[in-house]
Amino acid sequence: MSERPLLAISSCLLGENVRYDGAHKKDHWLIRELGRYVDYRAICPEVAIGLGVPRQPIRLLKINEDIRAVGVSDATLDVTEALQNYAFDTVPSLGDISAYVFKSKSPSCGVFRVKQYHPNGMATAKGAGVYAEVIGQQMPDLPMEEEGRLCDPVLRENFVSRLFTYHRWQRLLMDDLHSASLIDFHMRHKYLLMAHSQAAYQRLGRLLSNLKGQDLRQVAKAYQSELMSALNRKVSRARHANVLQHLQGYLKKAIKAGDKVEIADNIAAYHRGELPLVVPIKLLAHYFRCYPNDYIAAQAYLQPYPDALGLRNAI
Ligand code: SF4
Known part of the structure; x- marks a missing residue:
């Protein structure tokens, strides 16, 4: 790969x-x-x-519960x-x-929402x-x-985040699977997962809590299913703000009171819809460059895909 x-x-x-x-x-x-x-x-x-090419266009024809892909002008083409x-x-x-x-x-x-035509010529968009x-x-x-x-900027960001996360997961599976590599993946995706679903993050943690004697390929299969299902959920501003506050907590001993207020104000403004997500993320990234933290540096949440795509400027 x-x-x-x-x-x-x-x-x-x-x-x-x-x-x-x-x-x-x-x-x-x-x-x-x-x-x-x-x-x-x-x-x-x-x-x-x-x-x-060219060809007769086809459409979906719904007859009772049966859905067929047939020619528009000649329905015998099935x-x-x-x-x-x-x-x-x-x-x-x-x-x-x-x-x-x-x-x-x-x-x-x-x-x-692909159109399904009924024999009377009416159509409904579903499926x-x-x-x-x-x-x-x-x-x-x-x-x-x-x-x-x-x-849609939210759907676009969600899709790109899923695709890069799935790619990181696929690369993990290419190597010999070890308990340590599964746990490391879970650790690095903690805040990304928490943004999508705290409950899913906890369920996945329980899945990895006792790996001794387990078939790791079976565990990975279950993990993948829950991971991708969780990432499919849209992230609200409230959930992003919650994750950002957690991240800010790692700086509380390092930065001055005025800097804490600045970060908190930016998170609150993002939560109210006055700023895009990229602003508090970049501010936090700046402070983590000044006060490095290996655990936070490993978090996929801060850079789930290439920054230059600019997807967090629009959400
Ligand atoms: S929509 Fe699918 S089937 Fe139709 S032209 Fe594009 S690739 Fe081909």
């Missing part, structure tokens, strides 16, 4: 002309910004199953099983993938595309998102 995370992505988002009409849906943020720090593996399931089988065949090759970005609204690649649904079921811990939702 390389040092740069590898992301699977719907090919049309990378600018490949693979859509039904021969066009693409190039996503500039994914290519120009995130692409500076990750590598991509492009996948177009509709092309992979042999539908040409590619449901072909897309599902391609997804099952693809899963084994995705073991080195740290996340997957799908094209929204697609009957193949969409993850959320996933046929290919993406199988990937999600087979790889429930893999960070997955749609490019459209990544325009």
Whole structure:
């Protein structure tokens, strides 16, 4: 596994002309910004199953509880099983993938609120595309998102944090697994986890509390599931503020009263929505540079992904 995370992505988002009409849906943020720090593996399931470019567009048709991917103009073109089988065949090759970005609204690649048409022509927006649904079921811990939702700063930050954390976890699993390395990972992710869910952090701690004689691969499997489920939860300003106050506590003997007030004021202003998260984080990072603390320096919370992405400027 390389040092740069590898992301699977719907090919049309990378600018490949693979859509039904021969066009693409190039996503500039994914290519120009995130692409500076990750590598991509492009996948177009509709092309992979042999539908040409251009081709007849397909849509989801809901008949009772059965959902089929069929041609828009010719419903006898039914590619449901072909897309599902391609997804099952693809899963084994995705073991080195740290996340997957799908094209929204697609009957193949969409993850959320894909339109399902009823025989009377009416449509409701719910459910996933046929290919993406199988990937999600087979790889429930893999960070997955749609490019459209990544325009939301909170969802974008959450997704990037999950993908880099999952990548760090995957790299840990590459080596011989030791109790010490699992405990070290948990220690380094304490405050990131606490921001998402204090209860999950405690459950994961209990999982690692007595590893003697345990099958570490089974423990790691359970840890991964709980870890990725916890990170999927959005972090409120109140929870970030709580973590920031905990971090400030490590400076209480080192800094002067006026500096403590400055940090507390910045955390409070962030909590009220008057400042972005990057401000109190940078202020704390400044004081931890002046008064180093090895335990805090190891915390993923302070830099869960490259700072230059600027994601904490917008939340
Ligand atoms: S949405 Fe998926 S199936 Fe459609 S063109 Fe893009 S990659 Fe291909």
